Amino acid sequence: xxxxxxxxxxxxxxxxxxxxxxxxxxxxxxxxxxxxxxxxxxxxxxxxxxxxxxxxxxxxxxxxxxxxxxxxxxxxxxxxxxxxxxxxxxxxxxxxxxxxxxxxxxxxxxxxxxxxxxxxxxxxxxxxxxxxxxxxxxxxxxxxxxxxxxxxxxxxxxxxxxxxxxxxxxxxxxxxxxxxxxxxxxxxxxxxxxxxxxxxxxxxxxxxxxxxx
Numbered sequence: 133x134x135x136x137x138x139x140x141x142x143x144x145x146x147x148x149x150x151x152x153x154x155x156x157x158x159x160x161x162x163x164x165x166x167x168x169x170x171x172x173x174x175x176x177x178x179x180x181x182x183x184x185x186x187x188x189x190x191x192x193x194x195x196x197x198x199x200x201x202x203x204x205x206x207x208x209x210x211x212x213x214x215x216x217x218x219x220x221x222x223x224x225x226x227x228x229x230x231x232x233x234x235x236x237x238x239x240x241x242x243x244x245x246x247x248x249x250x251x252x253x254x255x256x257x258x259x260x261x262x263x264x265x266x267x268x269x270x271x272x273x274x275x276x277x278x279x280x281x282x283x284x285x286x287x288x289x290x291x292x293x294x295x296x297x298x299x300x301x302x303x304x305x306x307x308x309x310x311x312x313x314x315x316x317x318x319x320x321x322x323x324x325x326x327x328x329x330x331x332x333x334x335x336x337x338x339x340x341x342x343x344x345x
Contacts, residue, residue, distance in 0.1 A: 204269065205301040206331050212294050213246055214238040216253055219335045224265060227257035228335050256339055264334060271330050272300055275323040278307045284321060286312040293317075298328050 205222040216231040231248040233239070238247040272278075277300055286293035293312035300307050311320050320328075 203301060203303055204265065205299070206268065206272075206327065207297075207299040208328055208331050209297045210294070211246070213244065214241055214248075216246070216248055219331055221260060221265075221268070221331060221334075224260050224262070225257060226260045226335060226338060227255060228339055229253050229255040258338060260338075268330055268334070269302065272302060272327060275326045277309070277323040277327050278305060280307070280309045280321050280323055282308060283310050283312070284324075285317045286314040296320075296328070298324060298331075300327065 205220070207221070208217070208219045210217050214233070216229075218229040220227045220229075231253050233248070241247040277298075291312075291314060293314040296311045296313065298309050298311075309321075309324055311324055313320075
């Protein structure tokens with residue numbers, strides 16, 4: 133009994149002594165620094181990832197500080213048996229796709245289907261000078277285009293007519309007007325003519341080739 137008690141006492145003294153030596157750690161003291169390091173790493177990751185996620189979610193469609201007119205486009209389309217013309221001004225790029233009858237095969241065309249094929253059209257594009265862009269925006273605002281009906285001319289969808297289409301995007305506003313030309317119908321609205329002619333005149337001046345020639 134005395135020997136066993138003495139042995140236990142010595143073991144207890146040895147354990148206590150080892151615990152008080154510099155650098156000695158128990159299981160609980162070893163776990164605490166490791167736990168603190170792990171928490172710090174997680175906080176560092178969150179600090180990096182969270183602002184990126186927030187910035188991505190709040191990113192606007194247009195750069196901050198841009199004008200309300202930064203979203204700007206005018207598009208015109210006309211199709212008939214002997215003609216095809218599509219003019220697209222988007223941002224600062226002007227593009228025209230048109231049919232040019234190089235062989236003269238459409239000169240006497242009488243069939244009620246296009247004499248041209250997609251392989252016959254050609255596309256040209258060029259940057260648009262900023263001054264021309266501003267002039268078009270001023271004209272659109274003055275013209276009253278956004279107040280036009282979306283359909284005029286031959287409004288009966290079953291009637292035979294030739295359709296012209298003008299689309300304008302300015303800032304957050306978008307308006308499309310279709311005019312269907314046929315004998316005896318109301319003439320094109322003045323605002324429609326103003327916007328259409330401004331775009332076509334600019335296109336033909338820049339590309340120096342009227343469609344169909």
